[in-house]
Structures are given as structure tokens and as C-alpha cells.
Amino acid sequence: xxxxxxxxxxxxxxxxxxxxxxxxxxxxxxxxxxxxxxxxxxxxxxxxxxxxxxxxxxxxxxxxxxxxxxxxxxxxxxxxxxxxxxxxxxxxxxxxxxxxxxxxxxxxxxxxxxxxxxxxxxxxxxxxxxxxxxxxxxxxxxxxxxxxxxx
Numbered sequence: 372x373x374x375x376x377x378x379x380x381x382x383x384x385x386x387x388x389x390x391x392x393x394x395x396x397x398x399x400x401x402x403x404x405x406x407x408x409x410x411x412x413x414x415x416x417x418x419x420x421x422x423x424x425x426x427x428x429x430x431x432x433x434x435x436x437x438x439x440x441x442x443x444x445x446x447x448x449x450x451x452x453x454x455x456x457x458x459x460x461x462x463x464x465x466x467x468x469x470x471x472x473x474x475x476x477x478x479x480x481x482x483x484x485x486x487x488x489x490x491x492x493x494x495x496x497x498x499x500x501x502x503x504x505x506x507x508x509x510x511x512x513x514x515x516x517x518x519x520x521x522x
Contacts, residue, residue, distance in 0.1 A: 372504055373511065379416040380408040386425045389436040393443075402443045409447035414511060417441065434458045438465035450492055450514040452507065455499035466490050477513045481506060493517055 374381040382404055388397040401417075408415045417440075419425075419433060438461035441448070448466065453459035463471075467489025474484050481497045495510045 373416055373507055376508075378508075378511065379414045380404075382408070382415060382417045383420045384417065384437070384440065385420050386422060386429070386433055389419065389433050389440065390429065392436065393439065398440060402440055405441070406444050406447060409444050409449075416507075430457055431461075434461040438462045442466060448490075448492065450494070451486075452495045452497065452510045452514065454497045454507075456496075458499075459496045463494070466492075468492075468494070471496070477510050478502070478506065481510065483510075483513055483517075 373379045382401055384401050385397065388395050388401065392398065393402075405415060405417060417437070419437060434455070434457045437458060441462055442465040451462065451466070453462050463469075463486065466486070468486035470487035471482070471484040471494050472487055473482055475482075477483050477495055480501055481495060483493070483495045486492050486494050493514050495514060497506065497510065
């Protein structure tokens with residue numbers, strides 16, 4: 372829904388790319404696209420591609436490497452929506468965030484807060500299989516409402 376609306380730059384990364392690590396050409400290309408989009412002020416939806424080769428037993432490695440890829444964007448990240456507990460934990464740790472000061476819920480079960488740690492950026496977390504087709508849009512809208520006053 373967010374991609375179809377044109378509100379976000381959609382970047383898809385293959386599981387094989389994440390598992391290959393930072394020396395893989397596709398990793399460097401995706402990282403550059405991420406940094407360029409964020410530097411231009413665009414919102415980005417970064418997604419791990421669901422392929423036949425996706426081995427869910429490698430979830431922790433995929434989440435950690437996704438966090439490494441996102442971490443390369445560093446201070447260009449102004450807010451974060453993270454889906455999936457393992458992914459959220461890896462991303463927050465990579466960004467130096469060790470807790471979240473909760474402010475409210477975007478909707479029931481989707482908390483919104485401000486990171487505690489090295490970075491103090493607005494954060495929304497969501498369980499991977501939770502929400503309806505509009506949940507991510509509401510998360511993005513909430514972050515856009517708060518951005519000037521939180522952080």
C-alpha cells in the first residue's frame with residue numbers, strides 16, 4: 372500500500388545478499404540506494420524479499436545483517452518503524468538504542484516512543500504478522516506528525 376501510494380522508496384534485499392554480507396555487490400548497491408534516498412529526504416521501506424531460498428531458521432542472521440545494512444545509513448535515519456521482534460531488536464541495538472520511552476500506541480498493539488541511548492529518534496514497533504493493510508501507513512503518518520517536536 373505504501374509503495375503503491377508513492378510515499379516511500381521501496382528497496383528489496385534478497386536473503387542471499389544479507390547472508391553474503393557487506394562485501395556483496397548487491398549489499399553495497401542497496402546500502403547506497405538507502406543512504407541516497409534518506410539523504411534526499413525520502414522515506415524508505417526496506418524489505419527482505421520472500422524468495423524460495425528464504426530459510427526462516429536463519430532469521431537471527433538475516434535480522435542482524437539487515438541491521439548492519441541499515442546501520443550504514445547512520446544519522447540519516449530520522450525515525451524508524453520496525454516490524455518483527457527479532458528485527459526490531461537487531462535494528463535498535465545497531466543504532467545504539469537500548470530502550471524506548473513509550474509515548475502512546477499508533478493503534479492497539481503498535482507502540483510509539485522515543486529511543487533511549489546513543490540516538491533519540493522516534494520509533495514504532497510492530498509484530499510481524501500484526502495489523503491490517505493500513506497499519507504501516509498509520510505508523511508513517513504518526514511519525515510525520517511528531518517529527519518536529521520529538522527527538
